[in-house]
Amino acid sequence: MISEDNMYYMGIDIGSLSCDAVLIDHDGNRVAATVVPTGARNQEAIVRAGDEVLKHAGIRADAVIATVSTGYGRDRVGHRTAAVTEITCHARGIRELNPDIRLIIDIGGQDSKAILLGDDGRIVDFAMNDKCAAGTGRFLEAMARTLEVDIIELAELDHGAREGLTLSSMCTVFAESEVVSLIAEGKEVNEIVAGLNRSIASRTLSLVKRVASNFDGLPIAMSGGVARNGGVIRALNRVLNRGIFVPDLPDTVGALGAALIARERAGEKTLVSA
Amino acid sequence: MMKKYFDDLVGGIDTALNKDPANSSPRKLYAREVARLGSRLYSGTEKVAWCGVVAPFDVLNAMGVTSCYTEFIGAMLASTGMVGSFLEKAEHEGYAGDTCGYHRAVIGAMLNGWMPEPDFLIATSAPCSGGLAVMETIADHFKKDLFVLHVPQDESESSVRYLADQIRDMTGFISDHTGVPLDRDVLKDAIEKTNEARRLMEEVYQLARAIPSPVDGRMLGNFGIVMALLLGTPECVEVIRAFRDTFAGRVENRTSGIGKEKLRLMWIQNRIQFRHPLIDLLEKEYGAVVVADELNAITWEPIDPEDPFEGLARRSISIPFNGTIDRRIAHLKKQAQEYKLDGAINPCHWGCRQGTGARGLITEGLKEIGIPVLNLEVDCVDSRNFSEGQLKTRIEAFTEMLWERKKAG
Numbered sequence: 001m002i003s004e005d006n007m008y009y010m011g012i013d014i015g016s017l018s019c020d021a022v023l024i025d026h027d028g029n030r031v032a033a034t035v036v037p038t039g040a041r042n043q044e045a046i047v048r049a050g051d052e053v054l055k056h057a058g059i060r061a062d063a064v065i066a067t068v069s070t071g072y073g074r075d076r077v078g079h080r081t082a083a084v085t086e087i088t089c090h091a092r093g094i095r096e097l098n099p100d101i102r103l104i105i106d107i108g109g110q111d112s113k114a115i116l117l118g119d120d121g122r123i124v125d126f127a128m129n130d131k132c133a134a135g136t137g138r139f140l141e142a143m144a145r146t147l148e149v150d151i152i153e154l155a156e157l158d159h160g161a162r163e164g165l166t167l168s169s170m171c172t173v174f175a176e177s178e179v180v181s182l183i184a185e186g187k188e189v190n191e192i193v194a195g196l197n198r199s200i201a202s203r204t205l206s207l208v209k210r211v212a213s214n215f216d217g218l219p220i221a222m223s224g225g226v227a228r229n230g231g232v233i234r235a236l237n238r239v240l241n242r243g244i245f246v247p248d249l250p251d252t253v254g255a256l257g258a259a260l261i262a263r264e265r266a267g268e269k270t271l272v273s274a
Numbered sequence: 275m276m277k278k279y280f281d282d283l284v285g286g287i288d289t290a291l292n293k294d295p296a297n298s299s300p301r302k303l304y305a306r307e308v309a310r311l312g313s314r315l316y317s318g319t320e321k322v323a324w325c326g327v328v329a330p331f332d333v334l335n336a337m338g339v340t341s342c343y344t345e346f347i348g349a350m351l352a353s354t355g356m357v358g359s360f361l362e363k364a365e366h367e368g369y370a371g372d373t374c375g376y377h378r379a380v381i382g383a384m385l386n387g388w389m390p391e392p393d394f395l396i397a398t399s400a401p402c403s404g405g406l407a408v409m410e411t412i413a414d415h416f417k418k419d420l421f422v423l424h425v426p427q428d429e430s431e432s433s434v435r436y437l438a439d440q441i442r443d444m445t446g447f448i449s450d451h452t453g454v455p456l457d458r459d460v461l462k463d464a465i466e467k468t469n470e471a472r473r474l475m476e477e478v479y480q481l482a483r484a485i486p487s488p489v490d491g492r493m494l495g496n497f498g499i500v501m502a503l504l505l506g507t508p509e510c511v512e513v514i515r516a517f518r519d520t521f522a523g524r525v526e527n528r529t530s531g532i533g534k535e536k537l538r539l540m541w542i543q544n545r546i547q548f549r550h551p552l553i554d555l556l557e558k559e560y561g562a563v564v565v566a567d568e569l570n571a572i573t574w575e576p577i578d579p580e581d582p583f584e585g586l587a588r589r590s591i592s593i594p595f596n597g598t599i600d601r602r603i604a605h606l607k608k609q610a611q612e613y614k615l616d617g618a619i620n621p622c623h624w625g626c627r628q629g630t631g632a633r634g635l636i637t638e639g640l641k642e643i644g645i646p647v648l649n650l651e652v653d654c655v656d657s658r659n660f661s662e663g664q665l666k667t668r669i670e671a672f673t674e675m676l677w678e679r680k681k682a683g
Binding site for chain 1: 634668674679682
C-alpha cells in the first residue's frame with residue numbers, strides 16, 4: 001500500500017530545446033531533477049526524462065501519484081494527469097523557490113515571457129514574445145555557431161567588453177549576418193557577445209514593461225534555460241537596474257511548478273485538465 | 275464561379291431548413307442572407323456599389339442598389355480558405371505583407387478579376403484611412419465614380435448636419451448612376467424596418483447578457499457589422515427576430531449556449547475570419563464563452579423615418595472606432611460591466627492601427643475595472659500567419675489566470 005512517505009509527484013516540461021522532469025515528495029521537497037535534449041522526437045525525450053528522474057530518485061514509476069505536463073509539447077505527454085501552460089507552472093515554481101518575487105522573466109528555447117504576480121502570488125498579467133525566436137535559446141545557439149564558440153562558453157565571453165556595441169537587428173537571421181559583418185570588421189568576440197546580450201536585455205525590458213510599466217520595487221526572478229547564461233543576466237541587471245534572483249537549476253522551474261500543481265490537484269482530488 | 279458558390283450555399287441551407295424546419299438555427303438564416311447578398315453582388319445583373327464600412331446601407335437598399343463594404347470580400351475569402359492566393363497576388367504587386375489582410379485580400383481579388391465590377395463606389399473616411407485608400411484604388415482600377423462621405427470624429431450638432439448634408443448629396447449621386455430617383459415613401463419604409471431591426475437587436479444583446487448566456491462563441495460572431503449590410507430590408511428583421519426568439523427560449527429555460535458556462539469573455543474589434551480551433555478550445559477545455567463582441571452594440575437612437583438624414587449621420591458617427599480613444603474605452607467598459615465579463619481578448623489584427631495602436635490604453639482602461647485583456651498578435655484574415663501553438667498557449671494561460679482569479683473571488 002502506498003503511504004504518504006512514498007508518494008511522489010512529477011512535473012514534465014517539454015520545450016523546444018530541452019525536456020525537463022522534476023520529482024517531488026509528498027511534502028513538496030524536490031527529490032530529483034533532470035534535463036535532456038528534446039531533439040527531433042519529443043516522445044522519446046519525454047520517456048527519457050521521466051525514466052532518468054525516477055532513476056536519480058531511486059523510486060518506481062507506480063509511486064508517482066500524479067504527473068502534470070507543461071511546455072509546448074504538454075499535450076504529447078501520454079501519462080499526464082493534467083496539462084498546464086508553462087506560464088502558470090513557472091509562476092508556481094518561482095513562488096515556491098522565492099515567495100517574494102513579483103515579476104518573472106522566463107526565456108526558454110523558443111519563446112520568452114514576462115509574468116507579473118500579485119501580492120498573493122497569483123498571476124496578474126503576462127506577455128510573450130511575438131512570432132520570432134529573437135532573444136531566446138535558439139537565438140543564442142545560432143549566435144554561438146556563428147562565433148564558433150560553445151553555448152556554455154558564450155555565457156562568459158562578454159567579460160572585458162568596453163565598446164558598448166549594440167546590434168541593430170534582433171531577427172535571428174539578420175542578427176547572424178550582422179555578427180558576421182562585425183567579425184569581418186575585426187570586432188573582438190567579447191564586444192560582439194556583450195552587444196548580443198545587451199540586445200536581448202533591451203528586448204526583454206520591453207516585454208517586462210508590457211506587464212509592469214513601472215516595476216520599481218518589484219523583486220524580479222529569471223527562469224528558463226537562458227538564465228544559465230551569466231552574460232545575459234549581467235545585461236539584464238544593468239537594464240533593470242537591480243540584481244535579479246536566479247534559482248539553482250533555472251531550466252527546471254517550469255517542471256517544478258508542474259510537479260507542485262500535480263501535488264496540489266491530487267490533494268484537492270480535482271484531477272481534471274485546468 | 276463565386277455566383278455558383280453562393281447559390282450552392284443558399285441551396286444547401288434551404289435544403290437543410292426544409293428537411294428539418296423545427297431545428298432551424300438563426301445562424302443558418304443569417305448565413306443564408308449573407309450568401310444571398312454574395313450571390314447578388316456577383317450576379318452581373320444588379321446595380322452594385324462598393325462602400326465604406328459606415329455607409330448607410332439602408333438608404334442604398336431602399337434605392338435598389340446591392341451594396342457591401344469591401345472588407346466583406348476579405349472576410350469571405352478567408353472563411354472559404356481561399357484567401358492565400360489573393361494575398362500573394364497583392365503582395366506581388368507591391369502591397370506590403372504587414373498591411374491589413376482585409377485590404378490586401380480585396381486588392382488581390384480585384385487584380386485577379388474576382389471582385390465584381392461596381393457601378394459606383396461610396397467610400398467613408400471612417401473607420402480607417404486604409405479602407406478609404408482601397409476604395410480609391412478600386413475606383414481607379416474599374417474607372418468608376420467615387421463618392422466620399424467624410425465622417426466627422428465627434429457627435430456635435432454641426433458635425434451631424436455636415437454628414438447629413440453629405441448623405442442627402444449621396445442620394446443624388448446614386449440617382450445619377452442608377453437613373454432612379456429617391457422614393458421618399460420607400461426610404462421611409464426602409465427606415466421603419468431599420469428601427470424594428472434596431473429594437474430587436476437591442477433585445478438580442480440584452481438576452482445575451484443573461485447568466486448563463488444563451489450564446490455560444492460563434493453565434494454572434496460578425497453579427498452586428500454584417501447585419502448593417504441588410505438594414506432596411508424585411509430579411510434583416512426576420513433574421514434578428516430568429517436570434518431573439520432562440521435566445522429568449524434559452525434564457526427562459528436558463529440554458530447556456532455552451533453547456534456549463536464558467537468564464538465570460540468579450541472579443542474586441544473583429545473576429546478571426548478563417549477556420550481556427552481557438553473558440554472550441556475556450557469552450558470545451560475551459561467553459562469560457564465569448565458572450566460579447568465590441569461591435570455587437572447599439573450606439574445610436576431610432577431614426578426619424580420622416581426625416582432620416584440626421585439620424586443616419588448620428589449612426590455613422592457613433593461607432594466605437596470614431597473619435598478619441600477615451601470614447602472607445604468607455605464603450606468597452608460599459609460592455610464589460612453590462613455583460614459581467616471575466617476578461618477580454620483583443621486579436622490586435624496585424625496592420626490595423628485601430629486594432630494595435632491603442633492596445634495599451636485599452637488594456638489599462640479595462641484593467642481599471644478589473645477586466646484583464648489578452649492581446650494576441652494575429653492576422654484575422656491571413657491564415658498563413660496563424661501560429662496555432664503559440665496562440666493556444668496564450669489563450670490557455672489567460673484562462674488559467676482567469677480561473678485562479680475567479681477561485682480566489
